[in-house]
Amino acid sequence: MTRFQDKIVLITGASSGIGEATAYAFAREGARLFLVARRRDRGEAVAERIRREGGTAHFHVADMADRAQIADMVASCVAHFGGLDVAFNNAGIDGAFNTDTPDYPEEAWDDLLAINLTGVWMCMRHQIPAMLSRGGGAIVNMASMAGVKGFPGSSGYAASKFGVVGITNAAALEYATRGIRVNAVCPAIIRSEMADRVFGTDDPESEAKAGSWHPMGRIGEPEEVADVVLWLASDQASFVTAEAIQIDGGAGA
Ligand code: NAD
Numbered sequence: 001m002t003r004f005q006d007k008i009v010l011i012t013g014a015s016s017g018i019g020e021a022t023a024y025a026f027a028r029e030g031a032r033l034f035l036v037a038r039r040r041d042r043g044e045a046v047a048e049r050i051r052r053e054g055g056t057a058h059f060h061v062a063d064m065a066d067r068a069q070i071a072d073m074v075a076s077c078v079a080h081f082g083g084l085d086v087a088f089n090n091a092g093i094d095g096a097f098n099t100d101t102p103d104y105p106e107e108a109w110d111d112l113l114a115i116n117l118t119g120v121w122m123c124m125r126h127q128i129p130a131m132l133s134r135g136g137g138a139i140v141n142m143a144s145m146a147g148v149k150g151f152p153g154s155s156g157y158a159a160s161k162f163g164v165v166g167i168t169n170a171a172a173l174e175y176a177t178r179g180i181r182v183n184a185v186c187p188a189i190i191r192s193e194m195a196d197r198v199f200g201t202d203d204p205e206s207e208a209k210a211g212s213w214h215p216m217g218r219i220g221e222p223e224e225v226a227d228v229v230l231w232l233a234s235d236q237a238s239f240v241t242a243e244a245i246q247i248d249g250g251a252g253a
Helices: 016-026 042-054 067-081 106-132 157-174 195-198 204-212 222-233
Strands: 010-014 032-037 056-061 086-089 136-144 180-187 243-248
Touching: 010 016, 010 067, 010 106, 016 032, 016 056, 016 086, 016 222, 032 042, 032 067, 042 056, 056 067, 067 106, 086 106, 086 222, 106 136, 106 157, 106 180, 106 204, 136 157, 136 195, 136 222, 157 180, 157 243, 195 204, 222 243
Parallel strands: 010 032, 010 086, 032 056, 086 136, 136 180, 180 243
Antiparallel strands: none
């Protein structure tokens, strides 16, 4: 399939995990990729692999905690490729886990809201005008199962991801008649460096335990999230907006 032939696609947090897998998936379907992360060596390696395989990718360093860098990121994408059609606002951090609300570290709370929530808002703030100038576009924001369902011990992460679902809906309604669809994805545990850190999924025993929390009996793969992101960003989802789609092996049921 080449659903994204020559489309300009911006992905944040593209240096690893779900963002990296999504970059390869868009590249296979002909997109021109503007990849963003903080780690230059890892991000350049992703862009280089896409170019080696015949695709088009440019890597840009930006910190989603820095509002000026987010503005510059979108401006640089427009300057480099001439516009913006699709954005996957995926960058995020995990913060503290297994910590009751009164004990939740203030610094972790502040970082989570700055990167996971304000970062996504700032991305949309600059992406929406860029998309409007081309007649429309599609935005997919990274939330989490923890953005639609409560889990103990993660109040900062929950606040940030519930917030992402909220601003996704607000923006989707604002632009519903102006050609921009805005949706969110809400994965359960997906194989990544973050899952290794939080759930120890790099150890087979811990991975099996994490897998058993899902009715399908396993954790998800980054490519399984990428497939949903691409569908949401494609014309196949032309009547879908303000959705928060759970990708969770049945865990949210
Ligand atoms: P990951 O740690 O491999 O990827 C996170 C990406 O975000 C990396 O590229 C990292 O460099 C980038 N990033 C983090 N802070 C940043 C900042 N300040 N500025 C720019 N980039 C930054 O883990 P992942 O699982 O691929 O995480 C991607 C997203 O998926 C996150 O938003 C995470 O909350 C969300 N998520 C992950 C899971 C899971 O189980 N893996 C489940 C639900 C949601």
